[in-house]
Amino acid sequence: xxxxxxxxxxxxxxxxxxxxxxxxxxxxxxxxxxxxxxxxxxxxxxxxxxxxxxxxxxxxxxxxxxxxxxxxxxxxxxxxxxxxxxxxxxxxxxxxxxxxxxxxxxxxxxxxxxxxxxxxxxxxxxxxxxxxxxxxxxxxxxxxxxxxxxxxxxxxxxxxxxxxxxxxxxxxxxxxxxxxxxxxxxxxxxxxxxxxxxxxxxxxxxxxxxxxxxxxxxxxxxxxxxxxxxxxxxxxxxxxxxxxxxxxxxxxxxxxxxxxxxxxxxxxxxxxxxxxxxxxxxxxxxxxxxxxxxxxxxxxxxxxxxxxxxxxxxxxxxxxxxxxxxxxxxxxxxxxxxxxxxxxxxxxxxxxxxxxxxxxxxxxxxxxxxxxxxxxxxxxxxxxxxxxxxxxxxxxxxxxxxxx
Amino acid sequence: xxxxxxxxxxxxxxxxxxxxxxxxxxxxxxxxxxxxxxxxxxxxxxxxxxxxxxxxxxxxxxxxxxxxxxxxxxxxxxxxxxxxxxxxxxxxxxxxxxxxxxxxxxxxxxxxxxxxxxxxxxxxxxxxxxxxxxxxxxxxxxxxxxxxxxxxxxxxxxxxxxxxxxxxxxxxxxxxxxxxxxxxxxxxxxxxxxxxxxxxxxxxxxxxxxxxxxxxxxxxxxxxxxxxxxxxxxxxxxxxxxxxxxxxxxxxxxxxxxxxxxxxxxxxxxxxxxxxxxxxxxxxxxxxxxxxxxxxxxxxxxxxxxxxxxxxxxxxxxxxxxxxxxxxxxxxxxxxxxxxxxxxxxxxxxxxxxxxxxxxxxxxxxxxxxxxxxxxxxxxx
Numbered sequence: 001x002x003x004x005x006x007x008x009x010x011x012x013x014x015x016x017x018x019x020x021x022x023x024x025x026x027x028x029x030x031x032x033x034x035x036x037x038x039x040x041x042x043x044x045x046x047x048x049x050x051x052x053x054x055x056x057x058x059x060x061x062x063x064x065x066x067x068x069x070x071x072x073x074x075x076x077x078x079x080x081x082x083x084x085x086x087x088x089x090x091x092x093x094x095x096x097x098x099x100x101x102x103x104x105x106x107x108x109x110x111x112x113x114x115x116x117x118x119x120x121x122x123x124x125x126x127x128x129x130x131x132x133x134x135x136x137x138x139x140x141x142x143x144x145x146x147x148x149x150x151x152x153x154x155x156x157x158x159x160x161x162x163x164x165x166x167x168x169x170x171x172x173x174x175x176x177x178x179x180x181x182x183x184x185x186x187x188x189x190x191x192x193x194x195x196x197x198x199x200x201x202x203x204x205x206x207x208x209x210x211x212x213x214x215x216x217x218x219x220x221x222x223x224x225x226x227x228x229x230x231x232x233x234x235x236x237x238x239x240x241x242x243x244x245x246x247x248x249x250x251x252x253x254x255x256x257x258x259x260x261x262x263x264x265x266x267x268x269x270x271x272x273x274x275x276x277x278x279x280x281x282x283x284x285x286x287x288x289x290x291x292x293x294x295x296x297x298x299x300x301x302x303x304x305x306x307x308x309x310x311x312x313x314x315x316x317x318x319x320x321x322x323x324x325x326x327x328x329x330x331x332x333x334x335x336x337x338x339x340x341x342x343x344x345x346x347x348x349x350x351x352x353x354x355x356x357x358x359x360x361x362x363x364x365x366x367x368x369x370x371x372x373x374x375x376x377x378x379x380x381x382x383x384x385x386x387x388x389x390x391x392x393x394x395x396x397x398x399x400x401x402x403x404x
Numbered sequence: 405x406x407x408x409x410x411x412x413x414x415x416x417x418x419x420x421x422x423x424x425x426x427x428x429x430x431x432x433x434x435x436x437x438x439x440x441x442x443x444x445x446x447x448x449x450x451x452x453x454x455x456x457x458x459x460x461x462x463x464x465x466x467x468x469x470x471x472x473x474x475x476x477x478x479x480x481x482x483x484x485x486x487x488x489x490x491x492x493x494x495x496x497x498x499x500x501x502x503x504x505x506x507x508x509x510x511x512x513x514x515x516x517x518x519x520x521x522x523x524x525x526x527x528x529x530x531x532x533x534x535x536x537x538x539x540x541x542x543x544x545x546x547x548x549x550x551x552x553x554x555x556x557x558x559x560x561x562x563x564x565x566x567x568x569x570x571x572x573x574x575x576x577x578x579x580x581x582x583x584x585x586x587x588x589x590x591x592x593x594x595x596x597x598x599x600x601x602x603x604x605x606x607x608x609x610x611x612x613x614x615x616x617x618x619x620x621x622x623x624x625x626x627x628x629x630x631x632x633x634x635x636x637x638x639x640x641x642x643x644x645x646x647x648x649x650x651x652x653x654x655x656x657x658x659x660x661x662x663x664x665x666x667x668x669x670x671x672x673x674x675x676x677x678x679x680x681x682x683x684x685x686x687x688x689x690x691x692x693x694x695x696x697x698x699x700x701x702x703x704x705x706x707x708x709x710x711x712x713x714x715x716x717x718x719x720x721x722x723x724x725x726x727x728x729x730x731x732x733x734x735x736x737x738x739x740x741x742x743x744x745x746x747x748x749x750x751x752x753x754x755x756x757x758x759x760x761x762x763x764x765x766x767x768x769x770x771x772x773x774x775x776x777x778x779x780x781x782x783x784x785x
Binding site for chain 1: 668669670686687688689690692694695696698699700701702704754756758759760763783785
């Protein structure tokens with residue numbers, strides 16, 4: 001240790017290890033799997049805590065033994081000791097101990113896996129469909145969804161999954177294009193969304209709030225922008241949310257900027273984005289046709305855009321920082337009311353929404369270059385830049401602000 | 405000590421770092437290129453550090469006494485077949501370039517493998533000042549790659565040959581041959597395991613003859629072709645029933661043998677032996693009379709027929725109206741069907757429904773023609 005160079009290296013290594021350890025102490029960590037907020041995540045936590053402890057102890061013992069052996073028997077010019085082979089007692093002991101440890105870990109692990117796969121007490125079913133690079137949620141209006149939760153019509157939304165508190169929700173996860181993976185760390189483990197297959201994942205939230213997640217299967221260019229949030233609401237608040245989602249469409253008042261925005265929406269946006277109840281001048285309902293323009297055949301339904309507080313794959317907030325903090329940090333009792341108030345004109349994050357409407361591929365990388373679409377038969381993977389003027393953006397923002 | 409090659413590598417590392425900065429500034433903050441240059445810089449600096457540590461693997465030019473015993477002064481280990489192999493691979497590549505992309509790809513793969521082998525052998529011949537060590541070092545380095553690849557190739561010959569044999573044999577005969585072959589292998593394996601003093605060359609010889617016989621049979625059966633049923637099925641696009649037309653073909657009559665996904669489906673639609681149609685959907689404990697399918701999503705529905713009569717399932721999802729000009733329109737019903745499924749059989753159908761059910765004048769349904777009241781509502785939000 002008298003060697004100054006070695007001391008310097010050891011000091012630097014110690015500082016690096018300390019910094020790495022401290023990096024695990026982030027205060028604002030919404031995707032922290034060590035802070036479960038529902039029974040399923042608690043089951044996982046109850047398993048991983050003791051397993052981590054056992055693995056940690058074994059790791060420390062092994063590393064300490066190796067370090068001790070390296071130091072104690074380091075080359076000091078001594079003669080090579082007598083070489084022996086085979087110590088049955090030690091070998092058998094060192095085989096039995098790991099086997100016992102692994103059996104001790106395997107029993108609760110298997111039990112937890114079966115508990116997590118349980119679906120026979122499901123109270124609500126939601127279809128979750130991944131595509132590049134956002135998640136769609138549709139709530140079927142059949143079974144208990146209709147009988148107990150008042151879903152007289154299916155609800156389609158995206159980015160934010162809204163579920164009632166203390167309800168056993170079963171997600172039927174699939175994908176329209178490539179493999180994605182759905183993961184809300186505070187509520188349960190991961191589940192892959194695979195094209196053509198339906199995989200089941202149970203979610204249950206014990207406390208109202210927002211629980212963040214991230215697609216965890218690399219799915220292409222904007223994989224890192226494929227985020228999601230699960231919103232847990234008290235049952236009464238959830239009922240309000242359902243009623244609001246099923247409310248009939250209201251066209252903006254004549255002569256307003258929002259009305260101009262509606263016309264522009266019909267011309268530019270409704271080709272891909274559905275707004276339920278939106279009709280043309282003759283009163284014919286407008287049905288979007290994303291299957292003609294987008295590889296996945298889908299684009300987010302914007303009927304109630306401003307009831308969710310994020311957009312573009314939950315990658316940007318629709319709320320300003322202050323209003324966002326107000327919702328995120330609300331107490332369990334106040335959360336529902338604050339979330340359900342949606343996005344107001346004062347709270348709208350104009351900057352990000354306008355940047356998106358101005359040139360979305362610049363904000364979120366997507367394969368939308370018209371000159372490079374031969375392989376996809378002219379279809380985009382994402383939203384192209386629409387070349388809107390600032391006046392048109394004003395009108396569209398005014399229209400979208402009324403989609404609550 | 406900063407050696408000659410490490411200077412070059414450090415220089416390239418510094419250049420890559422600088423290029424990363426320039427990229428970041430000139431590409432308006434786009435990080436991807438900069439990250440790649442940073443990785444490149446780390447790689448160069450790492451290699452430079454190794455070159456410094458090993459002093460380029462050189463002896464000093466002033467150390468003339470070491471020149472005769474240096475690594476570079478060692479004789480070649482032996483004759484090398486790699487130049488010949490490289491030439492043959494290059495020939496295969498050229499032939500492939502002219503004749504077929506498959507042969508060209510094989511040629512390129514061979515060429516890369518031969519060049520790599522040649523390079524490693526060449527390096528190994530003068531890896532150290534010890535000729536004895538040089539002879540062994542190549543095997544130390546290359547065997548961990550060569551042996552698994554050779555094993556995989558050998559295994560692929562066995563698998564391919566056996567698959568050709570089983571595709572040519574009748575299904576029942578195939579099962580018998582498989583069982584007998586397994587028993588024979590197990591028997592001889594046991595014999596060899598019990599007789600440890602058996603000559604390795606004898607075992608190797610027997611295995612070689614068996615392998616040759618197997619490969620020969622595989623080639624012969626491959627030339628002879630697959631069994632009749634498979635040929636017929638392949639001609640009909642592997643049992644795919646594309647339309648809702650009358651059953652005519654071999655595959656229609658063998659609906660349950662269709663190659664299709666039969667698990668993790670959107671719904672299993674069952675026609676009970678009493679003629680009741682219902683759906684089993686993962687997540688729902690009770691039988692359903694309505695299902696929800698995602699829009700524009702490939703949805704697989706499995707149909708199971710428990711009645712005595714052969715039945716088909718028909719999924720109707722609206723219609724398209726085509727304007728033929730002159731005020732004439734043509735309506736085409738959108739349907740997806742299974743072919744007729746015999747009692748106890750099942751068949752899956754995959755459908756992509758582009759429009760929501762609310763946009764259609766007619767409800768989306770699943771029905772079974774010929775069975776009154778057999779209907780399931782389909783919602784596409």
